[in-house]
Amino acid sequence: MNLLVPYQSPPEKDSMLGRLMTLLVNKGIFVQSEAGYQLTPASELILTEGSNMGANLRFTTYAEVIKIWSRLSEVFMESGERSLFEKAFDGKKFWEFTKEKPEYGKLFDNAMASLSNAVMRGLIASYPHIFDGLNSLVDVGGGTGTAVKFIAGAFPNLKCTVFDLPHVVAKALKSESFDVVGGDMFEKILPADAIFLKNVLHDWNDEDCVQILKRCKEAIESNNNGGKVIVVDIIIGFESNDPKTTETSLLFDITMMGLVGSKERSKQEWHDIIIRSGYSDYKFYPVQLGIYSVIELYP
Ligand SMILES: C[S@@+](CC[C@H](N)C(=O)[O-])C[C@H]1O[C@@H](n2cnc3c(N)ncnc32)[C@H](O)[C@@H]1O
Structure with a gap:
C-alpha cells in the first residue's frame, strides 16, 4: 500500500x-x-493512472449538475417526459450542455475514457473471438478514442475508426493506428464489418435506440461482408451474484434517468429493441467485466 x-x-x-x-x-x-x-x-x-475513477467522481459531482438531484421529487408531480436534467436546465439537453460547457464536456470525456481504461483490456482478453475475421470496425459514439486504442493495439490488422460528434472527435487521441471521423449516428454511420457501441445505447430511449440500431444495420449491410454490431452495456439482472455489482447497475439506471432520461435495460428490454430494429438474431455474453455485458447483434 x-x-x-x-x-x-x-x-x-x-x-x-x-x-x-x-x-x-x-x-x-x-x-x-x-x-x-x-x-x-x-x-x-x-x-491510479490506469483506471482513474477520480475522473468519474469529478464528473458525477460537478456542482452545477449534481444539484439536479434536489429536484427529483418534482419530476414525479408533473406530467410529460422531460428528464430531470432538462427540467433543472430549462429544457436544455445533457448533450447540448456538454457541448456548450467545454469544461464539463472535458470532465465527461475523461470520465468515459477512465471507464474504458478500466474495462477494455478485460473485454479483449475475455472475448477475443468477437473480433475474429473482422477487417474493419467503427466505434460509434466512441468519444475521444480510448476504447479503439485498445482494440487497434490488440488487433493491428483491423482497420478501426472512431465516430462521434464533430466537437467530440476534435478532441480525440491522435494515432496512426485508427481513423477519426465526425458525424451524427442518427443520420449515417460509416460502413464496416463491425459496429462497436460501448456505453452508448443506455444514453437513449427505446425509440432513439431503434433508430441508432437501424443506422448500424444499414452501415453493416452496405459493407456487403456479413458483419455484426457489438454492444457493450449493462444488462440489469444479468450481473454476477455480487450485490455490489447489482447495486452499481441500479445506480447507473437512476443516473441515466436523471441525466438523459434514458435507462439501463433488462434482457427482455434488450431483446425488444434489437428485434424492433430488424435484426435476425443476437447473443448475450455473461458478465465478466464488472457491470458490463457484451451483446452481439446479427443482421
Ligand atoms: C456515454 S458516452 C460513451 C463514449 C464511449 N463509447 C465510451 O464507452 O467511453 C456516449 C458518446 O456518444 C456520443 N454521441 C452523442 N450523440 C451522438 C450522435 N448523435 N452521434 C454520434 N455520437 C454521439 C457522445 O458524444 C459520447 O461520446
Missing part, C-alpha cells in the same frame, strides 16, 4: 479532518496505521 502524500491543512481544521477520516476509514476508503492514513484498493482506484 502507498502512503498518502503528506498535506498540512491549517491546524484549526485538524478536528474536522479527523472526523472525516474516521468515517472514510470506517467505509474502507483508507486504513489508519501508526504511519498515518494509507490507501486501500478503493482509494487506489481513484488515483
Whole structure:
C-alpha cells in the first residue's frame, strides 16, 4: 500500500479532518496505521493512472449538475417526459450542455475514457473471438478514442475508426493506428464489418435506440461482408451474484434517468429493441467485466 502524500491543512481544521477520516476509514476508503492514513484498493482506484475513477467522481459531482438531484421529487408531480436534467436546465439537453460547457464536456470525456481504461483490456482478453475475421470496425459514439486504442493495439490488422460528434472527435487521441471521423449516428454511420457501441445505447430511449440500431444495420449491410454490431452495456439482472455489482447497475439506471432520461435495460428490454430494429438474431455474453455485458447483434 502507498502512503498518502503528506498535506498540512491549517491546524484549526485538524478536528474536522479527523472526523472525516474516521468515517472514510470506517467505509474502507483508507486504513489508519501508526504511519498515518494509507490507501486501500478503493482509494487506489481513484488515483491510479490506469483506471482513474477520480475522473468519474469529478464528473458525477460537478456542482452545477449534481444539484439536479434536489429536484427529483418534482419530476414525479408533473406530467410529460422531460428528464430531470432538462427540467433543472430549462429544457436544455445533457448533450447540448456538454457541448456548450467545454469544461464539463472535458470532465465527461475523461470520465468515459477512465471507464474504458478500466474495462477494455478485460473485454479483449475475455472475448477475443468477437473480433475474429473482422477487417474493419467503427466505434460509434466512441468519444475521444480510448476504447479503439485498445482494440487497434490488440488487433493491428483491423482497420478501426472512431465516430462521434464533430466537437467530440476534435478532441480525440491522435494515432496512426485508427481513423477519426465526425458525424451524427442518427443520420449515417460509416460502413464496416463491425459496429462497436460501448456505453452508448443506455444514453437513449427505446425509440432513439431503434433508430441508432437501424443506422448500424444499414452501415453493416452496405459493407456487403456479413458483419455484426457489438454492444457493450449493462444488462440489469444479468450481473454476477455480487450485490455490489447489482447495486452499481441500479445506480447507473437512476443516473441515466436523471441525466438523459434514458435507462439501463433488462434482457427482455434488450431483446425488444434489437428485434424492433430488424435484426435476425443476437447473443448475450455473461458478465465478466464488472457491470458490463457484451451483446452481439446479427443482421
Ligand atoms: C456515454 S458516452 C460513451 C463514449 C464511449 N463509447 C465510451 O464507452 O467511453 C456516449 C458518446 O456518444 C456520443 N454521441 C452523442 N450523440 C451522438 C450522435 N448523435 N452521434 C454520434 N455520437 C454521439 C457522445 O458524444 C459520447 O461520446
